[in-house]
Amino acid sequence: MATKAELYLFALSELENSTGDIISTAIVTHDGLIMACTRSDIKQKEIFAAYGAATFKRAGETMEEISGENIDMLLYESKNHMVVTVRAGEPALLIALTGKNVQMGLVIMNVQKTAQKIKEI
Amino acid sequence: MIDVSFLNGVEETIGLHVILSNIFWWVSLFLVISAYRNRHIWNIGELPWTFLFMTFFFFGIRELGHLTKSPILDSVRYIFGIWSAIFMTFAMIFIFMRLYMRKTISRSMIILPFTLIFLFPIILIYNIFSGTRIEDIKYIMSNTENIVWIIGSSITIYTTYMLGIKSTGGFINFYMFFHFAAIFAILWKFLGLIDNISCPVPYSIREIMETMFGVFAILSMIVLRRMLMKLSKQIS
Numbered sequence: 001m002a003t004k005a006e007l008y009l010f011a012l013s014e015l016e017n018s019t020g021d022i023i024s025t026a027i028v029t030h031d032g033l034i035m036a037c038t039r040s041d042i043k044q045k046e047i048f049a050a051y052g053a054a055t056f057k058r059a060g061e062t063m064e065e066i067s068g069e070n071i072d073m074l075l076y077e078s079k080n081h082m083v084v085t086v087r088a089g090e091p092a093l094l095i096a097l098t099g100k101n102v103q104m105g106l107v108i109m110n111v112q113k114t115a116q117k118i119k120e121i
Numbered sequence: 122m123i124d125v126s127f128l129n130g131v132e133e134t135i136g137l138h139v140i141l142s143n144i145f146w147w148v149s150l151f152l153v154i155s156a157y158r159n160r161h162i163w164n165i166g167e168l169p170w171t172f173l174f175m176t177f178f179f180f181g182i183r184e185l186g187h188l189t190k191s192p193i194l195d196s197v198r199y200i201f202g203i204w205s206a207i208f209m210t211f212a213m214i215f216i217f218m219r220l221y222m223r224k225t226i227s228r229s230m231i232i233l234p235f236t237l238i239f240l241f242p243i244i245l246i247y248n249i250f251s252g253t254r255i256e257d258i259k260y261i262m263s264n265t266e267n268i269v270w271i272i273g274s275s276i277t278i279y280t281t282y283m284l285g286i287k288s289t290g291g292f293i294n295f296y297m298f299f300h301f302a303a304i305f306a307i308l309w310k311f312l313g314l315i316d317n318i319s320c321p322v323p324y325s326i327r328e329i330m331e332t333m334f335g336v337f338a339i340l341s342m343i344v345l346r347r348m349l350m351k352l353s354k355q356i357s
Contacts, residue, residue: 029290031289032288033162033348034162047220047223050220057290
């Protein structure tokens with residue numbers, strides 16, 4: 001029987017295959033610990049998870065201050081990259097790093113679908 | 122006859138703080154080993170994990186040294202304290218370099234702490250063979266330990282602060298408790314240093330500082346272990 005970590009990794013692989021130009025994806029805890037990650041470089045994995053979770057936390061605090069509501073999704077982009085972070089159940093966050101040649105709407109839709117799958121796992 | 126200085130907590134005693142300290146540090150060592158079993162979840166590399174283990178292991182040995190009154194064993198005890206300070210400092214420097222500065226730990230950075238730990242036993246052996254009185258050796262090693270802890274804790278205060286502000290969730294608590302431990306270590310050793318130099322400080326005050334140092338050290342390890350155990354259960 002597959003472990004949860006393996007099921008998470010399978011969900012991430014599906015997301016990457018269904019959406020072009022996704023560089024890497026990860027499921028991380030709110031502490032910034034990795035539950036599953038498609039990135040091969042171990043050092044980059046830890047940084048990806050730690051900074052991804054910390055950014056979401058700060059954005060969540062800002063959202064709560066200015067709107068009084070919880071954050072559900074965070075999207076930020078640079079010249080060549082874009083990062084989408086969504087909640088994937090109570091303990092987890094789903095982070096996707098993409099290139100610029102990607103349809104934003106498609107990425108968001110697929111990321112949210114995957115987050116739903118992760119919740120069900 | 123009643124020893125007044127003992128009752129007033131002016132001189133070193135083998136009392137509650139020694140028992141508490143030993144419990145805190147040896148339990149912390151167990152917590153590090155337990156957390157290490159889930160190292161794949163917090164993959165900061167083998168070296169910081171090893172250094173964390175060494176920090177608690179050597180400080181545990183140092184605390185066991187409280188149970189003896191032999192000046193030569195006291196001097197050796199200070200060596201273990203120095204080693205503990207060096208490993209604690211470098212463990213946090215390595216985590217800081219890896220997570221905050223995004224740098225790879227160079228060979229020279231790995232060699233540096235090991236060079237330092239060999240330096241102090243050499244000083245002790247040199248003093249023994251040069252005919253220095255054992256009380257003087259104890260005095261030198263005690264002061265050296267105080268200075269090493271003050272320098273090491275100052276660096277740890279900086280690294281844990283910087284790591285804490287970049288972290289989230291339980292890691293904020295982990296770094297914060299380590300930060301507090303380093304603050305109490307500085308206070309404890311600074312009082313020890315000024316006591317050695319000229320200004321007598323009641324030992325009971327230093328005992329409290331040392332105990333608080335142990336309290337925050339064990340708290341940081343409890344937080345780390347709990348985070349890793351929780352996630353380990355979630356993904357298995």
